Amino acid sequence: MKQSMTAERREALSGTTGSMVVFLHGYGANGADLLGLADHLAETMPDTLFVSPNAPHACRSYPGGYQWFPLPPYDAATPVQFGLALQESIHHLELLLKAEAEDAGVGLNDVVLFGFSQGAMMALEMAPRINPRLAAVVGFAGALFNDVPTDPATSSRPPIMLGHDKDDPIVPYAALDEAATALEKAGFRVYTYTSSGFEHELSPIGIGAALHFMVRELG
Numbered sequence: 245m246k247q248s249m250t251a252e253r254r255e256a257l258s259g260t261t262g263s264m265v266v267f268l269h270g271y272g273a274n275g276a277d278l279l280g281l282a283d284h285l286a287e288t289m290p291d292t293l294f295v296s297p298n299a300p301h302a303c304r305s306y307p308g309g310y311q312w313f314p315l316p317p318y319d320a321a322t323p324v325q326f327g328l329a330l331q332e333s334i335h336h337l338e339l340l341l342k343a344e345a346e347d348a349g350v351g352l353n354d355v356v357l358f359g360f361s362q363g364a365m366m367a368l369e370m371a372p373r374i375n376p377r378l379a380a381v382v383g384f385a386g387a388l389f390n391d392v393p394t395d396p397a398t399s400s401r402p403p404i405m406l407g408h409d410k411d412d413p414i415v416p417y418a419a420l421d422e423a424a425t426a427l428e429k430a431g432f433r434v435y436t437y438t439s440s441g442f443e444h445e446l447s448p449i450g451i452g453a454a455l456h457f458m459v460r461e462l463g
Contacts, residue, residue, distance in 0.1 A: 249297045249298060249300050249337070250275070250297065251275055251296060251297035251344070252275045252276055252279050252295075252296050252297075253293065253294065253295050254279060254283070254293070255293060256286075256290065256291050256292055256293050257286040257287075257290040257291075257292075258290040258291050261291060261292070261293045261348045261350060262291035262292070262350065262354065263289070263293070263355070264292060264294075264344060264348055264350055264354060264355045264356070265282075265285065265289070265292055265293075265295070265355075265356045265358055265458065266294075266296070266297070266341060266344070266356070266357050267279060267281065267294065267296040267359070267360075267363070268297075268299075268337075268358065268359035268360070268363030268366050269296065269298075269360065269362075270360050270361030270362045270363050271303065271306075271309075271311050271315050271318070271361060271362040272303045272305055272306030272309035272310070273309055273310070274308070274309055274310055275296040275297050277296075278296055278358070278360060278363075279294065281294075281358075281446075281451065284451070284455075285451075285455055285458075288455055289455070289459065292462075293344075293348050293350075295340075295344050297337070297340055299311055299312045299363075299366075300312075300333055301313070301329060301332075301333070304319070305318040305319065311362065312329075312330070312333045312365070313326055313329040313330040313333055314326050314329055330369065333366060334369060334370060334373060337370055338370070338374050341355060341378075352374065352375075352377070352378055352379075353376055353378065353379055354379055354462065355378050355379055356380045356382065356458050356461070357370060357371065357378060358381075358382040359381075359383045359386060360383075360384050360385060360386075360446065361384070361385045361414070361415060362386070364382075364383030364384055364385060364386025364406075365383075365386045365387055365388070365389060367382070367383050367386070368381070368383055368386060368387075368389075368404070368423065368427075369389065369390065371400070371404065371432075372393045372400055372401065372430075373393065373399065373400075374400065375400050377401060377402045378402040379402065379458075379461050380402050380403050380404070380405070380461035380462070381403070381404045382454045382457065383404065383405070383423075384406075384407040384446055384450060384454075385407070385408055385414070385415050385444055385445075385446075386408075386415065386419070386423070387415055387422070387423060388422065388423035391426075392426055392427060392430035392432075394431075401430075401431050402432075403433040403434075403435070403457075404427060404432050404434050405435045405436070405437065405454060405457045406420055406424055406435070406437070407420075407436070407437040407438070407439065407446075407447075407450045407454065408420035408436075408437075409438070409439045409440060409443055409447065410439070411441060412443055412444050413443055414444040415444065417438075420436060420438070435457060437450055
């Protein structure tokens with residue numbers, strides 16, 4: 245399959261790219277949805293290129309939006325259809341990450357995945373399946389769908405920060421502990437952040453915590 249994902253970008257504020265943050269949007273959104281975060285993050289990360297792709301599948305429930313894979317109860321999809329869509333998204337995202345990193349002159353170990361909601365789910369699927377390993381993964385309001393690959397010869401273990409709001413009505417807060425427990429058992433270094441009162445949205449303090457985490461892991 246050829247790379248078919250399109251993306252929006254914010255070039256490094258300093259004019260020199262030393263790292264890259266790739267935003268993964270939620271169900272029915274698009275690449276522009278999270279790109280505004282770059283305006284805030286760039287003040288502390290001036291050498292970072294920010295890339296925000298559109299997921300490879302059109303979202304029927306939200307015309308003009310995109311999805312990484314079918315999501316119940318919005319989509320009627322069999323387990324086979326779900327699995328095929330997920331694998332296709334993993335494939336296209338890996339192609340995009342490698343192409344963008346090469347174009348920017350950075351390695352995958354200089355790349356952070358930053359996902360929200362379905363984008364966080366996608367980031368957790370991607371994290372152990374790409375080599376060399378990514379610098380870090382940030383996931384807000386997401387969940388872990390599948391078992392984590394455990395073979396160290398074919399999987400990687402980037403550090404992960406998970407954030408979730410206790411009042412989230414879309415993705416249950418319990419998903420945070422479930423994902424963290426499974427990832428730690430599989431050998432990941434996991435950090436968690438909990439907010440309250442923001443429901444299914446990013447909190448300013450949560451974004452600040454993610455910024456601190458990314459700067460530390462990028463070195």
